[in-house]
Amino acid sequence: MSVMTLQTRTVARFRRKRMMSFAFPVVILAYLAYIAVAFDMAGLAERASLENARTLVSDAYSYKIHVTRDNRNGAVDIAIEGERKGRYPDGESPDWVQIGTETIVDLGEGHVVTFGPSQVSYAVPGYGLIAATPGSGGVNAQFPAGAIPDWINASKNRVAITTEAGRLTITRNRSEVFRYFTGWELFFFTLDSSYHGLGLGGVLNKAIHGEAGEIWSDFWSNKMWRHADVAWALFETILMAFLGTFGAAMIALPLGFLAARNFTPLRGIRFAARRLFDFLRGVDGLIWTIVLSRAFGPGPLTGALAILITDTGSFGKMFSEALENVDDKQIEGIASTGAKPLQRYRFGVIPQITPVLLSQILYYLESNTRSATIIGAITGGGIGLLLTQAINTQKDWEEVTYYIVLIILMVMLMDSFSGWLRRKLIKGGEGGH
């Protein structure tokens, strides 16, 4: 080869490389630009709700206590998140609320709201006293002199005051104060439990004195957080993954032999088995889930079967490939000792493929834990169902956060568990059989 042709070839190759290194990013950018138009990214700003985002984030780490006065009969009601489950018993109140003929709500930092017999007042430090007399004529609010600031939203029938300490809403029928706190409310004990508000030391002290059982049952049956149900849902999700993965492996193993070239000389059977795997994988898990939930109804079994059917296809394909890569020498060696076909499989084939199969199965077990969460959201089972229910209420974001944390922990746990089992079994399996 002459120097000239080598040079021209090298130059041409460099030019092509340079072209590629420019063309490649351009193609990517063009595709992303097309996506931006196709997905209407520009309109996203209008559709996105910052209000929702703020609620979500603040609700995820804080809660509010509602103090509500019915202006028609004067009754005062205190409830965490305004929920029935979080209602303080009559006559009881947190220490920053004094109930009497006048209910005084201390929001801290000098903010004090007073529900009088007829008048509602809010002393805002640095601004002044806001007073209102809700009645048939409207709210009748009086503000300190000057322009009304923008954190007050006042009309004839409704006044809303939002400060950094809390929020007061007055209408003709109701006066309501929200005070915000950091943390997850009543996570351990609800208000009707005698252990609420004792603190860790107090509870431990009682536990030592023989009340551990009651303490546990109060915690476990917490109506707000439903720890028992959540634990059961997590278990159900893992159960779906377990049944689906191992069920699929048990069905796929014999089918894998049928699809492997070196074990099934008959072309027709091999072809049929392979097309069956392609079909099971090609009909997506989503479609299997829909079809199965029509027959079996919602629940964990449906989810397990959906995972089972989809993975039978994947496992069948992988197993048959592993079987085709089996080393014949071991089988011949076993055969030379006079072993019958079944013994040849048992001692010549199975020991070779177990490590490969096991590691694939265990890898799928972890990934199926995630699938089980998703399938559970569709068929209605496990933690996926609890999560979608909590999201659909659009207000229990602290529960959503809790479930998300649990799901992440569950998947990571399954990941390290399957990794541990894989190392353990495969190392142990190498020794002999």
Added chain:
Amino acid sequence: MGNQHRSQIEADYMAQVRSKRMMNGILLIVFVALFVGGFATANDRNAGGFWNGLPMLFDFPADVISEAISRAHLIPGYLAKYLPSLIETINIAGAATLVGAIVGLVFSLLVTRGLAPAPWLVGPLRRVLDVLRAVPEIVIALVLIFILGGGPVPAMIAIALHTVGALGKLFSEVNENASLKPVEGLASVGASWTQRMWLGVIPQVSPNYFSYALLRFEINIRASAILGFVGAGGIGYDLRNTMSWGQGKFDEAAAIFLLLFLTIVIVDQLSSYVRAHLTHGRTMSEKLA
């Protein structure tokens, strides 16, 4: 003496075999018990039982197919009608894979020992990847739908985040096998970190990257169809609508099933062809080198 020694070895061996068989037997019994017990539990908790449901398994597919056949002449029209949704589903997967692969690539270089510019960041960033991988897409998608409203963008972000976690880990495993010689060579002429990575590492590993990204694209198409079903647009959303109208719309559902099935099979075949080509090409060039 020799005989006694041999019989001793034989006895030891048989004892070992027995204890091993015993262990295997116990493991098998535990496994079977777990499986059967788990199945019974799942069966109890299900709305319809397994044995009751089994005969009805083919009722729904039969309904769908019979309706589709009785209105076969409409199917081509439906296929055309739902093609845009299918393209949206594919685009969600495509954009998510692309964005996820690019971010995952950066992550993978940051978490590979020997390549990372800040070794103290390797551990924390790996945990970030672990968390990204552990979150099911549906979780992020549902939360984002609440904030951003329905449509393809929440699904895309959700799938992209998961893809970052999955590909970041796989890519970093590939990076670990990359030769450091080109990197050292580039460092010796004063190349910056970006230049060392872009010119020294990426050319070595890009075929494997492509192969993994394609595999991920396959997985992401399925994920994007599922997310559509929970309200994130695309063909999954149409599928839910046609299904919830009940009987009379099953011919449209059949068309969607068909579209989804064909897409998955075609992408599957294409990607396994390209992947075989990529890795084959790589071994060829390795052989030549």
